[in-house]
Amino acid sequence: MGKALIFNRMLAIGVGLIGGSICLAAKKKGLVSHVLGYSRKLETAHEALKLGIVDECIAGPGDANLRNVDAVVLSIPVRQYKQVLTQFLPVLPPNCLIFDAGSTKSDVAVMLNELEPQFPGLKSRFVLAHPIAGGESHGPSAAVANLFEGRNCVLCPLEQTSVVGLKKVEAFWTGIGAKLSTMNAMDHDEMFGAVSHLPHLLAFSYVASVLAHPKGADFMKEGGAGYRDFTRIAASSPEMWADIFQNNSAALLNMLGAFEANIASLRQAIESDDRPALERILGQAADYRSQWKQN
Amino acid sequence: MGKALIFNRMLAIGVGLIGGSICLAAKKKGLVSHVLGYSRKLETAHEALKLGIVDECIAGPGDANLRNVDAVVLSIPVRQYKQVLTQFLPVLPPNCLIFDAGSTKSDVAVMLNELEPQFPGLKSRFVLAHPIAGGESHGPSAAVANLFEGRNCVLCPLEQTSVVGLKKVEAFWTGIGAKLSTMNAMDHDEMFGAVSHLPHLLAFSYVASVLAHPKGADFMKEGGAGYRDFTRIAASSPEMWADIFQNNSAALLNMLGAFEANIASLRQAIESDDRPALERILGQAADYRSQWKQN
Structure with missing residues (x-):
């Protein structure tokens, strides 16, 4: 066991692009000694096994090997957390640390509140995390060990989160190359509603x-580089994004309202040939965006 | 003079990213012997001269050297065509070929109709073209000789366009590496309203x-790869895009209406927790986009 070791036996629930990449990275960096994998679909778990x-x-x-697990990472749609945790928590060791990689956080906090009476202490050993990484590819075959290298990972500790547990999860994400930031779940959801969920919806x-x-598909065949980049995220998983839109509906629809109002202003400026208004709105956006640099 | 030569003396009106790249490519490929440059701002023309x-x-x-020009390429905002042509046409040779590189075409056809009585034959020697290339950078310093290599260029000949002129302009664009397609100006504007102008507006x-x-600028600092690609085109020139939005307002606002209706359906599906509707709309988009390949 290397000195980098953080967990002995880690259970990955979900072994697709995100979960699979977490496992590959943790193994490569020597952060775990043994990784167990679970997927709703057995063939997906078998694929992950074959891919190492x-x-x-x-x-x-029901699997007896779960008894010695000391960490669980959830990389499944957030809507499935509650059902999966309800199944697995009774058989997992009571001090086993749990963290996730979901794109919304307030809904996870609410779910933990609901489960806490049934599983006392759950909120202290669950660390909410959201790595800002991903892509349009799905499944274990899309997983790569360097997915989180240099990428941000937002941690949203609850008041009850154990300091020791939080430190371990911080060390884990740092160990697989992520840069950490911390904010509360509401702020997280507002921010990502604005910079991730709304662009996906649009x-x-x-x-x-x-x-x-009628001629739309033919039109799009002629799309250039602007079309290509603007629409890249529209190839993302509909199931995952339907979850995100539903789970973060308040913040998302709030930002969508601001966008709709802006579109109405632009439409009005075009319809009334109001060149100053048009240039003002476009100019604000272009000024900001041409100076923007990726964190 | 090489056998590739198409024009002896070509006047470039506009020498920024597009006009400058056309000149560089034409010189590199030996399609022109001598290139004259004009810009509204004299220092821009001087910069183009210094950059070769x-x-x-x-x-x-008023410049006497205009007398022997046999081709003019317009790479300026479409809204400036009429004024510039009105100034230059009286001093240009009457058989001099003119072509453009603007993003909208029906408005150019209308402008030519308006100028035809004053400059008889103008419509026969003006070839409407739209190379699908560009970027967020502006000015002569952004120009590169390979900007049009492998990129589409749409030609929109009018009924009156001279066959000989059209063949020369086709040979010119092909000579600088573009792939040609031909359609009428209305179809062009509808297509590019859908696949280029609307994404820029959004x-x-x-x-x-x-x-x-209030926290929007801070939020956007945290944008990831999805945000980066989705917003890349928002760094484009506000002046150029205000022109395009105004010049192609009919087709653009028509497509915007369809988009607004779709957004309303998505909002409705999220607000009413209508998961099937949500997955249906997202699924259609993801199915199409994940199979899309750039032409």
Whole structure:
């Protein structure tokens, strides 16, 4: 066991792009000695095993090998957390640390509040995390060990989160190359509603609206580099993003309202040939965006 | 003179990213013997001269060197065409070929109709073109000889366009590496309203609407790869895009209406927790976009 070791036996629930990449990175960096993998679909867990992402597959909560697990990482749609935790928590060691990689955080805090009476202490040993990484590819075959290198990971500790648990999860994410930031779950959801969820909603909606045009599919074949980049995120998983839109609906719809108001101003400026208004709105955006640099 | 030569003396009106790249490419490929450059701002023409983009600067329509020009390429905002042509046409040789590189085409056709009585034959010697290339950088210093290599260039000949002139302009664009397609001006504007102008409008509007949020600029600092690509085109020239939005307002606002209706459906699906509707709209977009390949 190397000195980098953080967890002995880590259970990965979800072994797709995110979960699989977490496992590959943790193994490569020597942060874990043994990785167990679970997926709703057994063939996905088997694929992860074949790809060397996990060392062992778990068929379900009945598996005896779960007894010595000291960490669990959830990389599944947030809507599935509650059901999965309800199944697995009764058989996991009571001091086992749990962390996640979901894109929304307030809803996870609410879910933990709901489960806390049934599983006392759950909130102290659950660390909310959101690595800012991903892509349009899905499944274990898309996983890579360097997915989190140099990428941000936002931690949203609750008041009850154990300091020791938080330090371990911080060391874990840092160990696989992520840069950490910390904020509360509400701020997180407002920020990512604005800079991630809304752009995804707009990109999906733009492609769907052009597709609905009789010649829309033919039009899009002629799209250039602008079209390509603007719509790249519209190839993302519909199931995952439907979850995110539903789970962060308050912050998302609030930002969407501001966008709709801005679009109405632009429409008005174009319809009334109001060149100063048009240049003012476009100029603000261009000034900001041309100076923006990725963190 | 090489056998590739198409024009002896070409006047470039506008020597920025597009005009400058056309000149560099044409010189590199030996399609022109001598390039004259004109810009509204004299220092821009001088910069182009220093960068080897043009061989000679023209201060204005009074310049005697204009007499032997056999081709003019317009790479300026479409809204300036009429004024510039009205100034230059009286001093240009009557058989001199003219072509452009603007992003909208129906408005150019209308402008040519308006000028035709004053300059008979203008419509026969003006070839409407739109190279699908560009970027967020502006000015002569952004110009590169390979900007059009492998990129599409749409030609929109009018009924009156001379066959000989059209063939020369086709040979010119092909000679600098572009792939040609031909369609009428209305179809062009509808297509590019959908796949280029609308995405630009949405990207500008999205950035402007987030900026208007009290914490919006801070939020955007945390944007990841999705944010980066989705907003890249919002760094484009506000002046150029205000022109395009105004010049192609009919097709653009029509497509915007379809987008607004789709956004309303998505909002409705999120507000009413209508998961099937949400997945249907996102799924259509993701299915199409994940199979899309750039032409």
